[in-house]
Amino acid sequence: MSCPAPLSIIYCSKCGVPPEYCPFGPDFQSHCMPALIREHPALAQQLYGTQEATDPKSDSDDPAPTASKTVSEETTNLEPWTPTERLTAFYNKYDPTKIPSIPTILTKYSGKEDALFTALTVKYGDEPLDPYLKVKYGIVEEDDEEVVSEGVSGLKLAQGLATKKVFTGKARGTSVKSVEKTCTRIVISKSKLQKKKWQTIVIGLETSPTIKLKEASQAFRKRFAGSSSVKDVAGRKEVIIQGDHVEECGRFIVEKFKVKKEEVWIDEDGEFVNVC
């Protein structure tokens, strides 16, 4: 008897599992769904049935866009968003002045809404979440309170607040959860001991994955020919070096430990500047 030919299976290009299992993964909304719509529109339609909006064929016989525009409907609406609604939500969030020109934009991009929304996401950021998808798949919106280097307030730096939420990426199923990941942020400041005596305080060395605190302290000792110690202050580690070495210490950390310049900050009387 002849052997049946092997089936060719479509796997999600983002997470690698058959697309029907993507909703159980962590990045379904942000990665898998857009990829699936782009690469296998027919399959997306069949699996989720929510893709009328982006499917060019069904676009023409879809009378909804003008009809379902009222606000009351939008809030309780448990149908997937039409392109108009999607775009309105998008501009509401990012650029309300563009709302009047929505019909023009949609005519221009008719049949290519996919590309339009991809471009918009690139330009403005994440798309507002469709409440329909939220209800159907239990997707929860992520808070974008992530702090990137610029725009960090001095206070936050001083307190060594350097954590952000990220997904573990691999976990799938019930155990999907976000974990705290620390970004490297090193702050160097100095304080007066006596009249002409200073000490240099380095905060946040432990946030860099490449640095071991004790070794760093030892390196400082050698470099600055003075005492250097690791101190536990309110759950954080500080490295205290005798003498005023703020500038040099910054350069030393960047050179010796291969930390990025943007991640090392110097406290100059309450102002935080990047090491130069």
Added chain:
Amino acid sequence: MSFKRFQSSDCSTSTPVKASVQRYLKSSLVESNPLLAPHIDSLIPKKPPLTAYKVTSFLTLYTLNSLPILFETRDGPVLPTLRFVHQYPTLFTSCRVDSGAIPFILGGANIMCPGLVNPGSELNEDYEIGQSVVVYAEGKEHALAVGHLKMGAKEIKEVNKGMGCEVAHFIGDGLFETKSIE
């Protein structure tokens, strides 16, 4: 015991499989998957022989042309890998779990009896304890795990409590992500 944390670098010592061992592998595979019998020789040809990789001390992984297709544990049956099952979905002994069990299985859990008993699931009454099964899910097309039963099918329906099927390999685990082994 599962492939949850498996990486291709965990494999040590690759050896070509002896013909006699390959015969044993085939026969035990056919024994647990009778539907496979007419096709086994074309699916796993004599030449080139399989290659066996040792993964830790109690797990052996068999590859054909550097694609993992079978694995065997010290005390479990010979099981096919999911990518292999996806290619030939109809040839394996299978069961079906209800939709509520899916996220747990994808997280690496074993299957509890209610998942095999609840409406939406399917389990052939004739399965004995230790039967190897490919696990499908309610409303889904593709298999999501392979494992073997820890109770007989009748007992599962009767007791309806505790672990019914031990999952050895599921979608998204380390072995699934390993597409080929060099």
